[in-house]
Amino acid sequence: MSLSPAFLDELRARITLSGVIGRTVxxxxxxxxxxxxCPFHNEKSPSFTVNDEKGFYHCFGCGAHGDAIRWMTDQRGLAFMDAVKELAAEAGLDVPAPDPRAARAAERRDTLHDVMAAAQAWYRDCLASPEGDAARxxxxxxxxxxxxxxxxxxxxxxxGRQALKAALSRFPEAMLVEAGLRIAVDDREPYDRFRGRLMLPIEDARGRVIAFGGRILAKDKTDAPKYLNSPDTPLFDKGRTLYNLHRAAPxxxxxxxxxxxxxYMDVIALAAAGxxxxxxxxxxxxxxxxxxxLWRQVETPILCFDGDAAGQRAAMRAVTRALPLLRPAHSLRIVRLPEGLDPDDLLKARGATALEKLLGEAKSLVDMLWEAERDAAPLVTPEDKAxxxxxxxxxxxxxxxxxIASLYRRELLDRYSAFAFPRRENGQGRWQGENRWQGKGSPARPAPPNRENIGRLRRASQGGARDALSAAILAGLARWPGEIARHAEALARTPGLDPRFSVLLDCHDATDALESESLSTILARHGLERLEAAEYSxxxxxxxNPDAAPEQAVSDLAQAIELLVERPALEAALAEATTRFERELSDDAFAEQQRLLKRKLEFDSRLRQMATRQAVLPQ
Incomplete structure (x- = not known):
């Protein structure tokens, strides 16, 4: 019986591995x-780990490794199908009925594995023969x-165009074509895909050969690609395969x-260097x-692409593909190699120590985004900066x-503000008294606020719209109760919120839905004031707007909640900076206070724009 990969993946996803292993360990x-x-060998100190997020166990002592199914077969001694049936019953899944087509496909895959193993053995023999001199x-x-x-x-x-066919004559022509080893053209005799090339096997997670990569050796064949990989086959999907993963993962x-x-040549060069x-x-x-x-192995893999323009474009494409997938603790780091060098070049020129140093200085994903976009085009005019x-x-x-989106927005806008609105001073002057700036050759600039202006600064930092914003969001969540679950965690972590939010979150915990009309009754039952439209008028x-398009409404609500969550930290930082300036009246304190005040003004501007935006009505 053959089970589909999709069924097995769903089975693993529904099973909590620590729960299965915890019954006996x-x-x-x-x-x-x-x-x-470790239950697989005798030891006194623990070296056996179980990771529910990644779905595998691993022993650093004896190397035992596997998922829930492997645990049931290796530790419990069950046959594969018995293990699957027991786990499926626990997960509430029905084991699919036998599928003759799937069985035939699995049979074909097994046979293709035989073809690839035979091809690999022949390629290795050819390397050791006299005709492999150039490759060696x-x-x-x-x-x-x-x-x-x-x-x-x-x-x-x-x-030779027919050399592989002659060597693997025991396999049908159709099989060699299906394995990607031969090319069939309608009106011509099929011929070998790889000719005159240094060959490298590409293996799956179990170490079985599923494809090949070939590097051309003849320097006069300028019309042929330098590197040639197998096409996609029943064994090989290049978008789902990482070269050397079976060796690199442990x-x-x-x-x-x-x-x-x-x-792959960079992989091998690094492996040769340790x-x-x-x-x-x-x-x-x-x-x-x-x-x-990659994330199944480590939470923050490192991208180390070539230092030329193409390599940096490849790194940026990887970053943009990762953005929608980001989740807590999972990201990427990026190494920028010296221009014109790949990892192998760097190893030869400067040694493994230099590469290790660069790996240790890998940039975060947010750093990569900022630097790539900042350097992407000239930034001379206001339009450029916008x-x-x-x-x-x-x-x-x-x-x-x-x-994560909220934190990225805050970090990138902070960097943008510091870049677009730099402090205009040469650092050679100093504050004179409380109201004058004096410095060698420095232009005139407004004096910093003195103690008489502290009250004005404090009023600016207190955010007069906060109560109205809270009330509006409460009304919005009551109108769209399905959004409470989406934002419950962020709201629960936000200090100083209106106590009515706590009641709203408690209501969500108690029931799956909240009728908007019942919010006032629920608030009164908890001794809190009912929500009045005048609070956010x-x-x-x-x-x-009751007539707003649902998709736009919930998007606007999410942005308003993002502002509400962001505001306490901003206000606290601004108040602290104002207090510090009041105490010190120093240049640094004033600069920090002004930076945060500008962020506060930008924040209020975003709020005003949202609060006056016309609702988009359904078509």
Whole structure:
């Protein structure tokens, strides 16, 4: 019987691995994981870990590794189908009935594995033969020793168009074509795909050969691609495969990092230098599926692409694909290599120590976004600078996770403000008394506020619209009760909110839905004032309009809640800066206070724009 990968993935997703293992092994929580003494070998200190998020267990002592199904077969001794049936019953899933077509497809895949294994053995033999001289000479120029050549399975594909067919004559022609080893053209005889190339096997997560990559050796074939990979086949999907993952994953679990480079030759060069936790995509930009594969190994993999323009564009494409997928604690870091160098070049020129130093200085994803967009075009005119802000905010809009989107918006706008509105001083002057700035060659500038102006600054920092904003959002959540669950966590963490929010969140915990008309009764039952429209009459949010289009209304409500959540931290920081300036009357204190005051004014401007936006009505 053959089970589809989709069914097995759903089964694993519905099972809590620590719950399954915890029935027979005593687990102790250790941060985001569980630890225990390994049940597969005798040990006194725990080296066995269980990670529910990634769905696997691993022992750093004996190397035992697997998912819930593997646990049931290896530890409980069940047959594969018995393990699946027991877990499916626990998860409330029905095991699919036998599918003859799926069984035939699985049979074909097994046979294709045989074809690929035979091709790999033949390529390796050809490398060791006299016709592999050029390939062996090229490997020597790369500095790969015999151990590296053997470990990564290098081979050689001879020049002949029918050489592989003759060597693998026991397999039907159709099979060789389906495996991607031969090319069939309508009116011509099929021919070998790989000819005159250094060959490298591409393996799946179990270490089985599923495809090949070939590097051309003849320098006179300028019309042929330098690197050629197998096409997609029943075994191989290049967008779902990471080269060397089966070797890099165990090393990544030991080191806590996983490095992504552009090509398989970079992977091998780093491995030869002792950096073994490296993978590479296969001729395409990093895909969403590959990013998820990386996150199953470590929370923050490192992208280490080439230092040329193409390499940096590839890194930026990976960043933009990752933005919608971001979730708490999961991100990317990016290494910017010296211009014109790839990892292999850097290793040869400066050694592994230089590369390790760069890896240790990898930039965060938000740093990469800011620097890439800041440097993307000249920023001379106000229009140029406005374009930078628009590009930054477009990236923020791509982030689906609301808390992360809010934090990115705040961080990028802070950087933009500091860049677009720099302090205009040369740093050589000093404050004279309370009202005059005096400095060598410095232009005149407004005096900082003195103690008589502190009251005005405090009033500016207190946010007069907060009560009205809270009331409007309460009314909005009552009108759209399905949005309470989406924002409950962010609201619960926000200090100083109107106590009526607590009641609203409690109501959500108690029931699946909240009737808008019942909010006043619920508030009165808790001894709180009912919500009156007069409290927010000055704010005309789109989500308060009963005729607004639902999609636009809930989007406006989410943005208003983002402002409400952001405001307490901003106000607290501004009040603290004002107090510091009142106490010190120093240049630094004044600059910090002014920076935060400007952020407060920008915040109020965003609020005014939202509160006067016309609701979009359904068509």
């Amino acid at each position: 005593r687990l102790t929580r250790a941060g985001r994981e569980f630890k225990a003494c 000479a090229y490997l020597a120029t790369r500095g790969f020793d015999a151990h590296t050549v053997s470990r990564f399975g290098f081979g050689y594909a001879p020049e 090393a990544a679990r030991q080191s806590g990092r996983l490095i992504v480079v552009e090509g 950096i073994t936790e490296c993978v590479a995509p296969l001729g395409t930009a990093l895909t969403e599926t590959q990013i998820e594969l 374009g930078l802000k628009a590009r930054l905010l477009a990236h923020v809009e791509a982030i689906a996770q609301p808390d 000055g704010l005309r949010f789109g989500f308060l």
